[in-house]
Amino acid sequence: MHTNPRTLGEFIIKNQAAFPYSSGELSSLINAIRLAAKVVNHEVNKAGLVDILGAIGATNIQGEKQQKLDVFANEKFIQALGNREIVCGIVSEEEDGFITLNSDDEKNQNKYVVLIDPLDGSSNIDVNISVGTVFSIYRRISPVGSPVQLEDFLQAGRDQVAAGYVIYGTSTMLVYSTGEGVNGFTLNPAIGSFYLSHPEMKFPENGSIYSVNEGNYEYFPEGVKKYIKYCQKKEEDRPYSSRYVGSLVSDFHRNMIKGGIYMYPNSEIANDGKLRLLYECNPMAYIAEQAGGKAIDGRQRILDIQPSELHQRVPFFCGSKNMVEKLEEFI
Numbered sequence: 008m009h010t011n012p013r014t015l016g017e018f019i020i021k022n023q024a025a026f027p028y029s030s031g032e033l034s035s036l037i038n039a040i041r042l043a044a045k046v047v048n049h050e051v052n053k054a055g056l057v058d059i060l061g062a063i064g065a066t067n068i069q070g071e072k073q074q075k076l077d078v079f080a081n082e083k084f085i086q087a088l089g090n091r092e093i094v095c096g097i098v099s100e101e102e103d104g105f106i107t108l109n110s111d112d113e114k115n116q117n118k119y120v121v122l123i124d125p126l127d128g129s130s131n132i133d134v135n136i137s138v139g140t141v142f143s144i145y146r147r148i149s150p151v152g153s154p155v156q157l158e159d160f161l162q163a164g165r166d167q168v169a170a171g172y173v174i175y176g177t178s179t180m181l182v183y184s185t186g187e188g189v190n191g192f193t194l195n196p197a198i199g200s201f202y203l204s205h206p207e208m209k210f211p212e213n214g215s216i217y218s219v220n221e222g223n224y225e226y227f228p229e230g231v232k233k234y235i236k237y238c239q240k241k242e243e244d245r246p247y248s249s250r251y252v253g254s255l256v257s258d259f260h261r262n263m264i265k266g267g268i269y270m271y272p273n274s275e276i277a278n279d280g281k282l283r284l285l286y287e288c289n290p291m292a293y294i295a296e297q298a299g300g301k302a303i304d305g306r307q308r309i310l311d312i313q314p315s316e317l318h319q320r321v322p323f324f325c326g327s328k329n330m331v332e333k334l335e336e337f338i
């Protein structure tokens with residue numbers, strides 16, 4: 008642990024020259040995420056004491072029961088991102104269509120779109136297990152000065168200019184990349200500042216943890232079943248440990264630190280898997296690759312998939328490079 012770690016603000020200023028576009032824009036984007044993360048963290052931490060647990064009785068476009076914290080987090084991130092002269096449109100797991108931010112002339116000058124899963128792992132909120140927020144940022148491709156278009160959101164993951172996640176766990180961390188590696192910042196709740204606690208995070212090439220909902224095992228493709236059996240076989244450095252929190256951000260974060268693979272395969276009960284390409288798989292794949300890991304859908308690199316719909320799902324296999332390559336041998 009650094010003796011006097013740099014704050015997130017200092018880190019952004021020190022590294023903004025590396026950002027391919029105007030540096031001020033990057034700090035404004037990350038500062039918006041930082042602010043909303045603190046507000047959501049405050050609510051998450053006192054969930055159980057205030058009326059923030061449980062469902063609101065509505066379902067989102069995915070057909071999922073919206074939790075009160077889903078809606079709260081959605082509002083806070085849209086507010087924070089919308090209040091800056093930088094974002095022209097947002098896609099959220101909790102919103103059916105894309106949000107055009109005040110399509111008056113002034114806002115049409117804004118150059119970035121943000122795609123977000125405001126509260127990932129929401130099925131874990133009520134049982135006090137760590138949850139997260141996932142975000143993906145692109146430069147718009149439609150002309151500046153015109154209203155944001157669907158095409159601005161359906162860009163391939165390799166074109167992200169920044170991506171990351173917030174994990175609300177034993178501590179609250181913001182982990183992100185702008186294409187120059189991955190850095191993790193821990194929130195000091197007493198001061199309310201994020202500090203650089205995990206510089207240059209790297210996925211170990213090998214690992215001994217596999218994360219998958221084995222309750223669906225019977226319905227997985229043969230190759231995935233064989234890989235899971237390979238992980239469980241008493242041979243060489245195996246069996247690996249099975250660890251599955253049911254929060255993508257938490258499982259991914261653990262595996263990035265310790266070495267491991269996360270899998271949400273397609274199956275007979277979920278033809279395209281469960282996870283959403285635009286605001287779950289693309290940002291996590293971007294972080295994984297920036298940290299030396301690998302992310303595929305079973306056939307191709309996640310970041311090369313050309314999106315066709317805002318809430319499309321894809322099979323997701325992500326983690327330590329050698330573990331994903333071993334899985335590829337089986338599928």
Ligand SMILES: O=P(O)(O)OC[C@H]1O[C@](O)(COP(=O)(O)O)[C@@H](O)[C@@H]1O
Nearest residue numbers: 126127128129130220253254255256
């Ligand atoms: O309960 P399952 O089917 O294993 O799904 C768990 C997965 O779904 C997720 O909760 C995603 O869904 P939400 O964003 O709706 O929470 C992931 O965080 C997690 O890895």
